[in-house]
Amino acid sequence: xxxxxxxxxxxxxxxxxxxxxxxxxxxxxxxxxxxxxxxxxxxxxxxxxxxxxxxxxxxxxxxxxxxxxxxxxxxxxxxxxxxxxxxxxxxxxxxxxxxxxxxxxxxxxxxxxxxxxxxxxxxxxxxxxxxxxxxxxxxxxxxxxxxxxxxxxxxxxxxxxxxxxxxxxxxxxxxxxxxxxxxxxxxxxxxxxxxxxxxxxxxxxxxxxxxxxxxxxxxxxxxxxxxxxxxxxxxxxxxxxxxxxxxxxxxxxxxxxxxxxxxxxxxxxxxxxxxxxxxxxxxxxxxxxxxxxxxxxxxxxxxxxxxxxxxxxxxxxxxxxxxxxxxxxxxxxxxxxxxxxxxxxxxxxxxxxxxxxxxxxxxxxxxxxxxxxxxxxxxxxxxxxxxxxxxxxxxxxxxxxxxxxxxxxx
Amino acid sequence: xxxxxxxxxxxxxxxxxxxxxxxxxxxxxxxxxxxxxxxxxxxxxxxxxxxxxxxxxxxxxxxxxxxxxxxxxxxxxxxxxxxxxxxxxxxxxxxxxxxxxxxxxxxxxxxxxxxxxxxxxxxxxxxxxxxxxxxxxxxxxxxxxxxxxxxxxxxxxxxxxxxxxxxxxxxxxxxxxxxxxxxxxxxxxxxxxxxxxxxxxxxxxxxxxxxxxxxxxxxxxxxxxxxxxxxxxxxxxxxxxxxxxxxxxxxxxxxxxxxxxxxxxxxxxxxxxxxxxxxxxxxxxxxxxxxxxxxxxxxxxxxxxxxxxxxxxxxxxxxxxxxxxxxxxxxxxxxxxxxxxxxxxxxxxxxxxxxxxxxxxxxxxxxxxxxxxxxxxxxxxxxxxxxxxxxxxxxxxxxxxxxxxxxxxx
Numbered sequence: 145x146x147x148x149x150x151x152x153x154x155x156x157x158x159x160x161x162x163x164x165x166x167x168x169x170x171x172x173x174x175x176x177x178x179x180x181x182x183x184x185x186x187x188x189x190x191x192x193x194x195x196x197x198x199x200x201x202x203x204x205x206x207x208x209x210x211x212x213x214x215x216x217x218x219x220x221x222x223x224x225x226x227x228x229x230x231x232x233x234x235x236x237x238x239x240x241x242x243x244x245x246x247x248x249x250x251x252x253x254x255x256x257x258x259x260x261x262x263x264x265x266x267x268x269x270x271x272x273x274x275x276x277x278x279x280x281x282x283x284x285x286x287x288x289x290x291x292x293x294x295x296x297x298x299x300x301x302x303x304x305x306x307x308x309x310x311x312x313x314x315x316x317x318x319x320x321x322x323x324x325x326x327x328x329x330x331x332x333x334x335x336x337x338x339x340x341x342x343x344x345x346x347x348x349x350x351x352x353x354x355x356x357x358x359x360x361x362x363x364x365x366x367x368x369x370x371x372x373x374x375x376x377x378x379x380x381x382x383x384x385x386x387x388x389x390x391x392x393x394x395x396x397x398x399x400x401x402x403x404x405x406x407x408x409x410x411x412x413x414x415x416x417x418x419x420x421x422x423x424x425x426x427x428x429x430x431x432x433x434x435x436x437x438x439x440x441x442x443x444x445x446x447x448x449x450x451x452x453x454x455x456x457x458x459x460x461x462x463x464x465x466x467x468x469x470x471x472x473x474x475x476x477x478x479x480x481x482x483x484x485x486x487x488x489x490x491x492x493x494x495x496x497x498x499x500x501x502x503x504x505x506x507x508x509x510x511x512x513x514x515x516x517x518x519x520x521x522x523x524x525x526x527x528x529x530x531x532x533x534x535x536x537x538x539x540x541x542x543x544x545x546x547x548x549x550x551x552x553x554x
Numbered sequence: 555x556x557x558x559x560x561x562x563x564x565x566x567x568x569x570x571x572x573x574x575x576x577x578x579x580x581x582x583x584x585x586x587x588x589x590x591x592x593x594x595x596x597x598x599x600x601x602x603x604x605x606x607x608x609x610x611x612x613x614x615x616x617x618x619x620x621x622x623x624x625x626x627x628x629x630x631x632x633x634x635x636x637x638x639x640x641x642x643x644x645x646x647x648x649x650x651x652x653x654x655x656x657x658x659x660x661x662x663x664x665x666x667x668x669x670x671x672x673x674x675x676x677x678x679x680x681x682x683x684x685x686x687x688x689x690x691x692x693x694x695x696x697x698x699x700x701x702x703x704x705x706x707x708x709x710x711x712x713x714x715x716x717x718x719x720x721x722x723x724x725x726x727x728x729x730x731x732x733x734x735x736x737x738x739x740x741x742x743x744x745x746x747x748x749x750x751x752x753x754x755x756x757x758x759x760x761x762x763x764x765x766x767x768x769x770x771x772x773x774x775x776x777x778x779x780x781x782x783x784x785x786x787x788x789x790x791x792x793x794x795x796x797x798x799x800x801x802x803x804x805x806x807x808x809x810x811x812x813x814x815x816x817x818x819x820x821x822x823x824x825x826x827x828x829x830x831x832x833x834x835x836x837x838x839x840x841x842x843x844x845x846x847x848x849x850x851x852x853x854x855x856x857x858x859x860x861x862x863x864x865x866x867x868x869x870x871x872x873x874x875x876x877x878x879x880x881x882x883x884x885x886x887x888x889x890x891x892x893x894x895x896x897x898x899x900x901x902x903x904x905x906x907x908x909x910x911x912x913x914x915x916x917x918x919x920x921x922x923x924x925x926x927x928x929x930x931x932x933x934x935x936x937x938x939x940x941x942x943x944x945x946x947x948x949x950x951x952x953x954x955x956x957x958x959x960x961x962x963x964x
Contacts, residue, residue, distance in 0.1 A: 202887030202895040232883050232895065234912040267880025268913050373866045375881075376888035456783045456866070456951075460959035470677030471785075473642050477612030478786035485612040485642065502644040503678050541866075542960065546953050549870035 149330075151423035151431050151519060151539070152306040159293040159311045159324040162345040164188030164387030169291045169299040172279030174227035174265065174272070180299040182276075183224040183291075184283035185343070186252070191387045193219035193260070194356035196363045198380035204231035205238045206263050209245070210381055216257040217352035219385055221248050222343065223280065224300045225263040226328075229339060230271040231378040240271035244280055251284045262381050264302055264328065264339045297326040300341060303548070304330050304424050310416030312409035314348075316402030319392040321348035323409040327382075327417040330372070330424040339377035342367060342417055348406050349388035351396040358407050359384045359414075366414035369446070369536040371453050372425040373545070384410065422537045427544025430462050432521045432537065439532030444481045446534035451479035452523065459541035462523075465516040467509060469497045476525055487528030492516060500528075559740075561833035561841050561929060561949070562716040569703040569721045569734040572755040574598030574797030579701045579709040582689030584637035584675065584682070590709040592686075593634040593701075594693035595753070596662070601797045603629035603670070604766035606773045608790035614641035615648045616673050619655070620791055626667040627762035629795055631658050632753065633690065634710045635673040635681060636738075639749060641788040643680040650681035654690055661694045672791050674712055674738065674749045707736040710751060713958070714740050714834050720826030722819035724758070726812030729802040731758035733819040737792075737827040740782070740834040749787035752777060752827055758816050759798035761806040768817045769794045769824075776824035779856070779946040781863050782835040783955070794820065832947045837954025840872050842931045842947065846886075848899075849942030854891045856944035861889035862933065869951035872933075875926040877919060879907045886935055897938030902926060910938075 165187060172182040195214040197207045213219065223244055230237045241261050249256040263271060282288055291299070297307035311324045329340030350358075359382070367382055388394070395403050423431055434452050439445035452458055455475040461468035469490040476483050486501035493515035496504050515521065521540075575597060582592040605624035607617045623629065633654055640647045651671050659666040673681060692698055701709070707717035721734045739750030760768075769792070777792055798804070805813045833841055844862050849855035862868055865885040871878035879900040886893050896911035903925035906914050925931065931950075 199890075200884065200887035201893050202883050202898065232880060232908065232911060234896065234910070236912075267883065268908065375865055375867050375884060378884055378887055455785055456955070457785045457959055460956060463956070464960035466960075470642060473612050473677065474610065474785060474788055477610035477788055480609075483611050486644065488612065498642065498678070500644070501642060502646075540960075541956065543953055543956050545866070546870060546873070546951065546956055549867055550874035550876075550950075550952065 147305060149305045149424045149428060151428055156294040156297065156307055157309055157311060159309050160322040162322055162324055162387060163347045163389035164191060165345050167291045167296045168283045168288045169295055170279050170282040170288060172225065172275045174225060174275060181226040182279040182283055183296055183299045185222040187219050187221060187385055188387050188389060189220065191219045191385050192217060192350055192352045192355050194352065194359040194384045196359060196382050198377055200376045200378045202232065202378050204229060204263065204379045205241050206230060206261050207379060207381060209241060210260055210262065213257045213260050218258050219260060220252050220254040220258040221260065222383065223248060223261045224341060225271060225276065226300055226302055227265040228263055228269055228271050229265045229267050229379050230263040231267045233268060233270040236270035240273045240276055243273055244276055247277065247280050248284060260383060262341050264341055264379055293324065293326065300326065300328045302328065304328050306424060308417060308420040310413045312412040314402065314405035314409040316348055316392040316395065316406055319390050321346055321390040321392060321406060323413050325413040325417050327421060329421040330426050339379040340367065340421055342382040344384045344410065344413055346386050347390040348386050349390065349392050349394040350386045351394060354395055354397060355384060355386050358410050362411040362414040366411065366418040370418045370422050371450060371536065371538050372422065419537055422539050425539035426548045427542040428539030429542050430519055430521050430540040432462060432523060432539060433535060434523045434538065435533070435535045436525050436527065437533045438527040438529055440482045440530040441532040442534055445532040446536065448476055448479045448481050448525065449534045449536040451475050452525065453536050453538035456541055459538065462516065462521055463540035463542045467492055467497060467512045467516060472523060472525060482529060483527050484529065489526040489528065491524040493522050557715060559715045559834045559838060561838055566704040566707065566717055567719055567721060569719050570732040572732055572734055572797060573757045573799035574601060575755050577701045577706045578693045578698045579705060580689050580692040580698060582635065582685045584635060584685060591636040592689040592693055593706055593709045595632040597629050597631060597795055598797050598799060599630065601629045601795050602627060602760055602762045602765050604762065604769040604794045606769060606792050608787055610786045610788045612642065612788050614639060614673065614789045615651050616640060616671050617789060617791060619651060620670055620672065623667045623670050628668050629670060630662050630664040630668040631670065632793065633658060633669070633671045634751060635686065636710055636712055637675040638673055638679055638681050639675045639677050639789050640673040640681040641677045643678060646680035650683045650686055653683055654686055657687065657690050658694060670793060672751050672789070674751055674789055677788070703734065703736065710736065710738045712738065714738050716834060718827060718830040720823045722822040724812065724815035724819040726758055726802040726805065726816055729800050731756055731800040731802060731816060733823050735823040735827050737831060739831040740836050749789040750777065750831055752792040754794045754820065754823055756796050757800035758796050759800065759802050759804040760796045761804060764805055764807060765794060765796050768820050772821040772824040776821065776828040780828045780832050781860060781946065781948050782832065829947055832949050835949035836958045837952040838949030839952055840929055840931050840950040842872055842933060842949060843945060844933045844948065845943070845945045846935050846937065847943045848937040848939055850892045850940045851942040852944055855942040856946065858886055858889045858891050858935065859944045859946040861885050862935065863946050863948035866951055869948065872926065872931055873950035873952045877902055877907060877922045877926060882933060882935060892939060893937050894939065899936040899938065901934040903932050
C-alpha cells in the first residue's frame with residue numbers, strides 16, 4: 145500500500161455486526177505478497193441478494209456469473225480474490241471460478257448460484273486454481289477465526305491507500321435494522337490492479353425485487369455518480385445482501401412501513417462508500433463535488449455534470465487551484481446536452497464567477513482562490529433552462545495520477 | 555513558445571503560393587508580448603468558402619458569425635486574432651468582432667458576410683476594440699509587406715511549439731491546382747490558450763456546395779479523427795477557400811474530371827495538418843495511431859477507436875512504454891458499441907498480443923517492448939464482428955500535460 149491519500153478519513157468507522165453474516169480471510173498468495181488477499185463471507189440460509197454490475201461489454205467471467213446469481217435472488221456466500229482480476233482469461237479463467245463455486249457450494253450444501261465470486265487485480269492472467277483451492281479451504285474452515293470489518297475491508301483492497309467502510313441504521317416495523325458496507329477502488333481500473341467492488345449487508349428482511357429496486361435507485365446517485373478517470377472497469381460489481389435476521393416483517397413494497405427508512409439507510413451507506421472511492425482516487429489531492437442545476441431534466445443535468453467531472457482540463461485546473469471557469473464552460477458545451485451560453489452561470493464554492501454568459505461585474509477572485517486552496521472543492525453550473533439537477537463527485541488530475549499509471553511496468 | 559515538441563517535423567515545409575491569396579501580419583499586442591498576433595489573408599473577388607466548426611454549444615461569437623459566412627459561400631478576407639479567444643464575452647465580445655468585420659468590409663468594399671474572423675486565446679476577456687482597430691489598420695495597409703506561409707502559420711499559434719503547414723497538388727481538367735494549408739492547436743482547449751484553427755487554400759475553381767462536401771468528408775477522417783485530451787474547444791474552426799485563379803473548368807460535382815484528384819489533395823492536406831496538431835499535443839512524447847477493424851460499421855469502429863484514444867489509462871500506459879493490453883480491452887468494452895470479449899484481438903505495432911479473448915500462445919514481449927520504445931506507436935484492435943474500420947490519432951498522457959495545465963495560474 146502506498147502513502148495514505150490526503151483525503152482519507154482519520155480512521156475506519158465502527159461498523160455494527162450484521163446478524164447472519166460471518167467473515168473470514170486468508171493468504172492465497174495470488175501475488176508475491178504477504179498479506180490476506182482472499183475474503184469469505186458466509187450468509188445465513190434465506191439471505192436475499194441484489195446487485196449491479198459494470199456496463200463494460202468486455203466484462204469478466206465473475207461478472208457474468210454474479211449476474212446469474214443476482215437473477216436467482218438468493219445468496220449463501222461471497223468470495224473476493226484480490227491481486228488477480230481473472231478478466232480476459234477465456235475458458236481457463238472460467239474454470240477457476242467454477243472450481244471455487246463448487247468447493248464452497250459443496251461445503252455449504254447449497255445451490256451453486258448462491259455462491260458469489262469477485263476478483264480484482266491484474267487482467268489477462270488466469271486465476272491460479274491451486275492457490276484458489278488452498279485459500280478457499282482455509283477460509284471455509286471453522287479453524288480460521290472470524291475477521292473484523294476493517295480486516296475484511298483491507299483484504300479486498302488492491303491499490304487502495306486505505307480500507308473503506310460505512311454504516312447506517314433504520315427502524316422498520318418497530319425493529320431497528322442495521323446496514324454496513326465495505327468497498328474497494330481507487331481508479332476505475334488502475335495499475336492493472338483496481339476496479340470498484342462494493343458489498344453492503346443488512347439484517348433487514350426484504351423481498352428480492354424490492355431489494356433490487358432499492359439498490360438500483362441508490363446506485364444511480366452514488367456509485368454511478370462518481371468518476372476518477374472516466375475509465376470503466378471490466379469487473380465493477382456492487383452486491384447488497386439482506387439476511388432477514390432482524391426479525392422485522394418482510395418488506396415487499398416501498399409503501400410498507402419502514403421501507404423508506406431502510407432505503408435511506410442503504411442510500412446513505414452507498415453514498416458514503418462511493419465518496420470514499422473518490423477520496424482514494426489515484427493521485428487525488430482535492431475532492432470535488434459538481435452540481436448542475438437549471439438543466440432541462442435530471443438526466444441531462446447528470447450528463448453535463450459528468451462531462452465537467454471527466455474533463456482533464458477542469459481536473460487539472462482544480463489541481464492547480466486555478467479558478468479557470470472558462471474550462472467549465474467548455475465542458476458544459478461539449479456534453480451534447482441543451483445549454484445556452486448566454487444563460488449559463490458558474491460558481492466555485494458559493495461564489496458566482498460568471499452569470500448570463502459574462503464574468504460577473506466586480507468579480508473578486510479572493511474568496512474564490514481561498515475556496516480552491518481547500519481540499520473539498522465545490523463547482524456549480526446553472527444552465528438557466530429548467531428544473532433538472534444532479535450532483536456528481538470526482539477528484540483532481542495530478543502528477544500523482546501520471547506517476548501511478550505511467551511510471552509503472554506490467 | 556515552450557520547447558519544441560519532440561514529435562515535431564524537422565522543418566516547416568515548402569508551401570506553394572496560391573494565386574489570389576495575399577497574407578499580412580502585425581503586432582496587435584493582444585497580450586503582453588512582442589510577437590505578431592494578428593493575421594490578415596486577403597482573397598481575390600469570387601473566392602468560394604467552405605467550413606466546419608465546433609460542436610460545442612457554448613461556442614464563441616466568431617464561430618456563430620463564421621457559420622453565417624459559410625452559408626453565404628463567398629469570402630474576401632480572413633482575420634485571425636491570437637492571444638484572446640473572445641469566447642464567453644457576451645455583447646462586448648460581439649461588438650469587437652463586428653467592428654473588425656466593418657473595418658475590413660469597408661476597406662474591401664465587400665459584403666460583411668465575406669469577412670471571416672477567428673480568435674484564439676484566453677476565454678472570458680472581451681477582445682480589446684482599440685487594439686483590434688489599430689492592428690487591423692496595419693494589416694490592411696499596403697505598406698505592410700506580405701508574410702511568408704511560415705510567418706503566417708507562426709502568427710496564428712498560441713501554445714503551439716512549432717508552426718504547422720502542409721501542401722498537395724492535383725490535376726483538374728488538364729490544369730495543375732495547388733492546395734496549401736496551415737493550422738494551430740495543441741490541446742483541444744488549453745492553458746486558456748489553445749483551440750484548433752485550420753485554413754486551407756486552393757486556386758482551384760469549385761462550386762460552393764461541392765467545396766463544402768469535400769471539406770466535410772475530408773474532416774471526418776482528419777480533424778474529426780484526432781484527440782489530445784477529449785476536450786472540445788468553444789472556437790474550433792476549419793475553413794477552406796477556393797480562389798478559382800488556376801483557371802480550371804469550374805468543378806460542380808464529384809463526377810467532374812479532376813474532382814477526385816482535388817479531393818485527394820484536400821484530404822491529404824487536412825490529414826497532414828490534423829496529425830501535426832497531435833504531434834504538438836500538450837506534453838506529448840508519443841504519436842499514437844489507433845486502428846479498429848472488424849466492427850459492425852465504420853461509425854462503430856470510430857467510436858471504439860476514440861474510446862481507446864481518449865482513455866487516460868491507455869494513454870498513460872503508452873507514456874510508460876507498457877504493453878498493457880488489458881487497458882485496451884477495457885476501453886473497447888466501455889465504448890458502448892457491439893463487441894465480443896471472446897472474439898477480440900489486440901496488437902501493438904504488427905505484434906498480436908491477444909486473440910480470441912486470451913493472451914496469444916507463446917507471447918514474446920520483446921518485439922512489442924521494442925515498438926513501444928519508439929516515438930510512433932500503432933495500436934490495433936480487431937473486434938471480429940464485421941467489416942467496419944476506422945483509424946484515429948492521439949498522443950500519450952504525460953507529466954508534461956499536467957505541468958502545462960495544472961502548474962499554471964490564470
